[in-house]
Amino acid sequence: MQEELFTSGRNIPNIDPSLEVWHWPIAVYLFLGGLSAGLLLFAAIITILGKEKEYPTTVKYASIITPIALSLGLLALVYDLTHPLYTWQLYTTIRLESPMSWGAWVLLVTTPLSYLWVFSYFSEIFPKRNLKFNVLKNFEKWLQKHRKNMAYILVPLSIILGVYTGILLSAFNARPLWNNAILGPLFLISGLSTGAATIILLSKTAKEKHLFSKIDLALIIIELGLIVHMIMGMYAGSQVQLDAMNLFIGGEFTLMFFGFVIILGLIVPGILELLEIKGYKIPVAIPAILILIGGLIFRFVMVEAGQLTRYLY
Amino acid sequence: MRYAMVIDTLKCVGCSDCVVACQTENDVPIGYCRDWITETVSGTYPNIVLELKSERCNHCDNAPCVRCCPTGASHIVDGGIVLVTHNECIGCGACIESCPYDARYQHPEGYVDKCTFCHHRLEKGQLPACVSVCPTKCMYFGDLDNPNSEVSKLLKNRKWKTLAPEAGTKPNVYYLI
Ligand code: SF4
Ligand code: SF4
Numbered sequence: 001m002q003e004e005l006f007t008s009g010r011n012i013p014n015i016d017p018s019l020e021v022w023h024w025p026i027a028v029y030l031f032l033g034g035l036s037a038g039l040l041l042f043a044a045i046i047t048i049l050g051k052e053k054e055y056p057t058t059v060k061y062a063s064i065i066t067p068i069a070l071s072l073g074l075l076a077l078v079y080d081l082t083h084p085l086y087t088w089q090l091y092t093t094i095r096l097e098s099p100m101s102w103g104a105w106v107l108l109v110t111t112p113l114s115y116l117w118v119f120s121y122f123s124e125i126f127p128k129r130n131l132k133f134n135v136l137k138n139f140e141k142w143l144q145k146h147r148k149n150m151a152y153i154l155v156p157l158s159i160i161l162g163v164y165t166g167i168l169l170s171a172f173n174a175r176p177l178w179n180n181a182i183l184g185p186l187f188l189i190s191g192l193s194t195g196a197a198t199i200i201l202l203s204k205t206a207k208e209k210h211l212f213s214k215i216d217l218a219l220i221i222i223e224l225g226l227i228v229h230m231i232m233g234m235y236a237g238s239q240v241q242l243d244a245m246n247l248f249i250g251g252e253f254t255l256m257f258f259g260f261v262i263i264l265g266l267i268v269p270g271i272l273e274l275l276e277i278k279g280y281k282i283p284v285a286i287p288a289i290l291i292l293i294g295g296l297i298f299r300f301v302m303v304e305a306g307q308l309t310r311y312l313y
Numbered sequence: 314m315r316y317a318m319v320i321d322t323l324k325c326v327g328c329s330d331c332v333v334a335c336q337t338e339n340d341v342p343i344g345y346c347r348d349w350i351t352e353t354v355s356g357t358y359p360n361i362v363l364e365l366k367s368e369r370c371n372h373c374d375n376a377p378c379v380r381c382c383p384t385g386a387s388h389i390v391d392g393g394i395v396l397v398t399h400n401e402c403i404g405c406g407a408c409i410e411s412c413p414y415d416a417r418y419q420h421p422e423g424y425v426d427k428c429t430f431c432h433h434r435l436e437k438g439q440l441p442a443c444v445s446v447c448p449t450k451c452m453y454f455g456d457l458d459n460p461n462s463e464v465s466k467l468l469k470n471r472k473w474k475t476l477a478p479e480a481g482t483k484p485n486v487y488y489l490i
Contacts, residue, residue, distance in 0.1 A: 019415060021406035082404030083423035089384040089401050100407050101383035173377060173480060174413035238479070311413040313477040 019307045025076035027299040030165045031194070032073035033107075034187055034295070036066045037162030038195015040114060042212075044151035044158065055211070057203040060121045065198060066114040074107060099171045103164045110157050113150060120144050162188035169306060177244035177306040180233055186226040190295055193219040197269075197291040200284050209284050213273045216291065220270040227262065244309040253305045256297060265294015315457040316392040316430055318444070319464045319473070320367055321489040324451035327352060327365035331443030331452070335369075338431065338442035345418045347428040348443055364490075367443065367452065370395060370416040370428040371476065371484030378408035378417065386424075392456075393485060394432055399424040413480040430454075457485070 043059045043066075046052060052059045078084050091108065095101040120143035122131065131137045143150075166187030169178040196216040203209050234245040248257045269287030276282040327350050335341065335348050348369035356362045372395050379387045379395060386401035387408050397408075402424040409417045409425060417427040431441035439445065444452040455462035467473075468487060475484040 019409065021409045021419060080406075081423075082406075082419050083402055084404075086384075086400065086403045086423075089386070089403055092401075093383075093385045095383055095385060097380040098383045098407065100381065100405060104383060171381060172407075172410045174411050307410070310415065311477045311480055313414075 019310065022303055022307060023080055024300070025080040027296070027303045029073045029076040029080075030168070030187070030299045030303070031296045032069040032076070033165045034162055034191020034299075035194045035198065035292075036069045036073070036110075036114065036191075037158045037165070037188070038192040039063055039066045039069075039198060040110070040117075040154050040158035040195075041162070041192065042195055042199060042215075043117065044154040047147055047151040048155070055208050057205075057208055058199050058212075060125060062195075062199045062202050063114070063121070064118055064125065067111065067118055070107065070111045070114055074111065099164060099168045103161075103168060106157060106160050106164060110154075110161055113154060113157070116143055117147075117150060117154070120147055120150075159188065162191040165191060169302065172306075174311060175306045175309050176237070176240040176311070177234075177247070177302070177309040180230060180241075182226055182230045182233065183302075186223065186230065189219055189223045189226060190298060193223060194292055194295040197288040197295075201288040201292075210277070213276055213284060213287075216287075217270060217273045217277065220266050220273070220291075224262070224266055224270075240309065240311055243312075244305070247305045247308060253301055256301050257305075261294050261298045261301060264290055265297065266291075269294070314392045315485070316372065316394055316435075317455065317457045317464050317468075317485045317487060318369075318430070318441070319453040319455075319467050319487045319489060321451040321453075321467075321471075322364050322366045323489065324449045325350075325365045325367060326449055328448060330446050330448055331367050334442040334446040335428070338434075339429070341426075342421055345420070345426075347416075347418075347426070366488055368414065368416075368476070369443075369486065370412075370430075371414060371482065371486045372428075372430060374483035374485065375481060377411040377413075377480075377482060381407040381411040383407060390432070392435075394430050394435075395427075396429055396432060397425055397427065399426075413477050413482060414484075 039062050043063045046055045046058050078087055081087060090101065090104040093101070094105060120140060122140055131140060163184040166183035166185070170180060170183035173179045193216055196212045196219060200209050200212045200216065203212070231245060234241045247253045269290040272282050272287040276284055329350055332346055332348055332350065336346060339347060341347055348367055350365060350367055353364045354361060355364070372393055374393060376389065376395050379389055383405060384401050384403055386398045387395065388398070389395055404419060404423045404425060406419070406425070409419065417425050420426040434441060440454050444454045453463050453467060455464040457465055459465060467489060471489045473487045473489050475487055478484070
């Protein structure tokens with residue numbers, strides 16, 4: 001016996017048929033947040049290990065990107081608010097139950113720290129420029145002395161920042177695609193991988209490129225594992241989760257997800273990096289760029305597809 | 314005090330009077346609404362059932378929209394009514410994403426808006442606008458904590474359901490079936 005079920009009536013031009021309150025700025029923001037988390041974490045760890053001299057791009061040059069990326073990310077976020085003049089209301093309360101609230105607070109601490117970090121390297125990054133005022137010179141010296149302390153603070157902060165970009169989505173149980181616990185670690189690993197790719201892209205020494213190719217390869221393998229875990233978890237889920245997965249498998253996001261995110265964004269760069277580590281001559285810029293593009297598309301796909309999924313009742 | 318709305322799906326004729334009353338009462342901009350009618354046809358021919366119902370924010374006991382709100386603009390007041398303070402709302406959309414019933418909309422002025430159970434009318438001792446205009450009297454409103462209220466009695470004596478109970482939101486709009 002076949003049951004016919006047909007519901008109509010929810011046809012409200014400015015609300016339905018599909019929910020779309022989060023647009024491209026949110027995807028860009030999640031990408032930049034994850035990238036910054038990766039760059040900050042690597043810079044902090046290298047500093048704590050005392051290997052600044054060996055990996056100059058990681059601690060110095062790549063970290064110029066973090067304050068820029070975080071600031072752009074924040075701008076994108078505010079741009080997507082419909083009541084941006086009230087943004088300060090984020091900082092009148094701390095609401096632990098709201099991931100968006102603690103994300104806002106983590107950004108409030110991390111962004112200035114990332115500026116201070118770069119400032120501590122000012123003289124080394126711009127050797128020809130002179131800091132005009134003595135106050136600034138002394139401040140730079142003081143920061144240099146406290147770099148390790150900053151690094152210790154940055155390790156937990158950058159991990160929270162990276163995980164938060166995923167938890168932000170996974171906290172919404174009304175959107176079946178997002179509502180799974182894998183999203184936090186998945187976004188963290190993906191963010192770290194884009195951070196490593198950026199370092200590979202900017203680095204001038206073979207040693208640094210080599211180390212980060214290895215790190216990136218490990219991250220890619222973990223990320224693929226987490227994606228498989230996510231898909232299997234969804235398939236073991238309820239009807240709404242099955243419907244969500246069907247957007248990726250045989251649905252309108254199949255090409256984007258499998259073609260661009262998984263194959264071009266993870267598997268191909270992973271193989272190229274493996275070949276490079278094995279000693280083949282591969283221009284490492286290619287896998288690095290593929291990973292960055294794949295990471296960005298991944299966030300677009302998750303944000304857009306997630307909003308198409310909903311409860312049926 | 315725990316406010317609840319009870320809607321008799323067997324009496325609803327889908328006239329949309331509640332929708333229009335709400336739009337007028339609450340100055341809802343054109344193209345938006347705080348309540349709406351759904352028609353569900355189910356069964357196998359020739360045994361087909363048509364169910365009409367008026368839907369809105371369920372003023373959930375375990376409201377994800379309130380939990381996700383980063384500023385505290387979405388909050389619960391006495392009687393379990395979920396409200397949005399307009400000048401605390403930054404329009405981040407977190408509450409819209411978190412509502413399984415898609416009951417919220419972004420007002421053109423920026424803040425997020427939705428059904429308030431006509432909180433301003435309740436304060437004056439009146440019923441919500443939708444309840445008061447329903448021509449078939451299929452909607453009931455009252456206090457669930459009071460065992461003698463009409464809503465409590467209806468829920469005791471009739472079969473009922475709530476929407477998407479599996480979402481865990483503990484809705485306070487009940488449908489008699
Ligand atoms: S129905 Fe939606 S908007 Fe209303 S209280 Fe429940 S979750 Fe919040
Ligand atoms: S849109 Fe407004 S009410 Fe909704 S979660 Fe954001 S600040 Fe709170």
